[in-house]
Amino acid sequence: MPELPEVETIRLQLDQALKGLRITGVEVLNKKSFVGEIGDIKEKRVIGVTRRAKITIIELEGGVYLAIHLKLTGQLIFLEENQKSKISKACFFEIKDQKEGPFEVGELPNKYTRVIISFDKGKLFFNDLRIFGWIRVLRDLGDLGEDKFGPEANDEKTFTLDYFKNILAKTKKPIKIVIMDQKKLAGVGNIYANEALFQAKILPTRKADSLTEEEVKKLRNSIINVLKEAIFHKGSSDRDEAYRQITGEKGTYQNYFSVYGKAGQKCPKCQGTIKRIVLGGRGTFFCPNCQK
């Protein structure tokens, strides 16, 4: 779930919330969720928060970084010390208003809180139901493995048309698999791959090297566009999705989905019906009428 727009939303909010704060302590409630020495980050101030692909990177003074991957069910929730009551109320409201589930934040820490990072003014809670996510202490950003990531999918400067043409021409894999491959393009996950292919009117099953120049151009525009729209709407928190903003609030881009999770429903552009297949083990949604 947390794909580029969700991580970017969290990054922006964390950058505002944490900049200048000092880490006063770290509680690791689940060993698998934290890799590194607490001593390396204690008493260090936050310089800023950046992002690479779907990884949030908290830069600390002294050349130390906290890299965080939320994987499928991770959340980062920040409670400012002096606003605790206000934020708790917002979370409480959310539970009352909507169906209660494992992903509603409620009181903190909760059952799924794996790591708590305390600052001189507030606490950051890392919640993760399925424990696939992690926080790592890094001395060198290269330890993330730069070669593991292609250009950022929302950055038209590095994600160029020429680059896109080149990587697509090199493989016969289904186009959806290719645009979700972080080594080739960083940030696109299942939701936005489905949505971008719909916007570009291209079937997810099409072999990558079969796309015409026109289609490649259209798909690149659709990817950039859908990611920017989703960032504007602070990401998506569809029904069973864990993603929350750092306040505990949902994103709203799920209200703008055309095909994702809509099997059996009407296509928003024609009279066809959205179909679901499995591609690379993932739910894949498309309109067989609009997408060619």
Place this chain on the structure above:
DNA sequence: TGATATGTTATCTT
């Protein structure tokens, strides 16, 4: 009970 679930990677299989 079986199918499904957003990400990533190890491990098959071809």
Place this chain on the structure above:
DNA sequence: CAAGATAACATATC
């Protein structure tokens, strides 16, 4: 060896 497919990670919901 490379490309492609699938299982695995841990847990919950429908």
